[in-house]
Amino acid sequence: MNARTATLVLVSGMSGSGKSVALNTFEDLGFYCVDNLPATLLPGLVADVTGGDDGGPAKIAVGIDVRNRHDELHRVPEALAAVGALGFDPRLVFFDAGDAVLLKRYADTRRRHPLSRLTQSLPEAIALEREVLRPLRQLADAVVDTSDMNVHQLRRHVTTEFGLGSEAGMSLLFESFAYRRGVPAGADFVFDARALPNPHWIPSLRPLSGRDAAVSDYLLDQPDVEEFFLQVRGFLDTWLPRLQADSTRSYATIAFGCSGGRHRSVFLAERMASHARASGWQEVAVHHRELD
Structure with a gap:
């Protein structure tokens, strides 16, 4: 080895x-x-x-x-x-x-x-x-x-x-958070998901998180959520490689925020991290501030 x-x-x-x-x-x-x-x-x-x-x-x-x-x-x-x-x-x-x-x-x-x-x-x-x-x-x-x-x-x-430091190049940290507790210090990109449909208002989904299949299924069925995801994905696919090429930094933090930091932001951070791994980024981590 x-x-x-x-x-x-x-x-x-x-x-x-x-x-x-x-x-x-x-x-x-x-x-x-x-x-x-x-x-x-x-x-x-x-x-x-x-x-x-x-x-x-x-x-x-x-x-x-x-x-x-x-x-x-x-x-x-x-x-x-x-x-x-x-x-x-x-x-x-x-x-x-x-x-x-x-x-x-x-x-x-x-x-x-x-x-x-x-x-x-x-x-x-x-x-x-x-x-x-x-x-x-x-x-x-x-x-x-x-x-x-x-x-x-x-x-x-x-x-x-x-x-996260590796010879594979810049690594990515996807983070979820609740706006009521403030934006994470040091985040390089922050995306506000509070305009999206909120699973909190559905009693059966309220105690769950964006990691749970029921919440994911609900959000995947929402056109606004899909539009948001595709637009953010396109932005990151365009600019993260350029950030890596034009700087000596070893990592970048991409944060998603919503009201409680349990549903929409968690779902988006997990889904975007999965997309990053599938796109070839070798070092990808996820941190859910209000859950972990």
């Missing part, structure tokens, strides 16, 4: 810093994902999933953190070297947050810290975890401080910084 196209992202960091959100985002971006893998099993996993006739996935993301046996964490550099010999370009991304932020997140979710014991307070568990993971943080290729990020901002950061 060619190292230029084979990618391994090792996801590590403090409990409560957003590692699970990051790993789920990598999965949405087409990575083969495994969480809480013993470090010593990493080379075997990579060899196994890439050993089929088709070569297996070219993008793998693996979560390794304090849930590992602590003596195994010291063998991460050795495991990464072994993975490199298999043709992958391993990258360690460490997610972190301030102690006060981690304490608040645990208080809000009421989850138990993996190192907490009956005789150990939460601040003590966080301090111990930080000490245990210090070697991994020092080894990291990138450290992401999520202290001031919400879930949506973290997903966007992972998508744009780690998930």
Whole structure:
């Protein structure tokens, strides 16, 4: 497997810093994902999933953190070297947050810290975890401080910084949102779907989203929706290739908004992403701000 196209992202960091959100985002971006893998099993996993006739996935993301046996964490550099010999370009991304932020997140979710014991307070568990993971943080290729990020901002950061850059050229992120919560920061193109028929006013469709077949079928039957889609598709088919040719950017964000961000905008983002993939764009991601 060619190292230029084979990618391994090792996801590590403090409990409560957003590692699970990051790993789920990598999965949405087409990575083969495994969480809480013993470090010593990493080379075997990579060899196994890439050993089929088709070569297996070219993008793998693996979560390794304090849930590992602590003596195994010291063998991460050795495991990464072994993975490199298999043709992958391993990258360690460490997610972190301030102690006060981690304490608040645990208080809000009421989850138990993996190192907490009956005789150990939460601040003590966080301090111990930080000490245990210090070697991994020092080894990291990138450290992401999520202290001031919400879930949506973290997903966007992972998508744009780690998930979309490729030698295939500019990559696309299709995003849905609700106008009542504001337009997503950083969107390159924004399309307003509020003039289209709204499934919200149909009782059977209201609790569903644009991902559901019943909502899709309803919107596909609406002439205005089809006209909107075809016009936007024509615009993007014309100008996205020119944007790619005339700039050095690695990604572009195309956002669709409606009143609640559940039906019309979600449907359009999903449908346009499917069209982009069918048109040959190799890196396409979808993010539904009000659903994800």
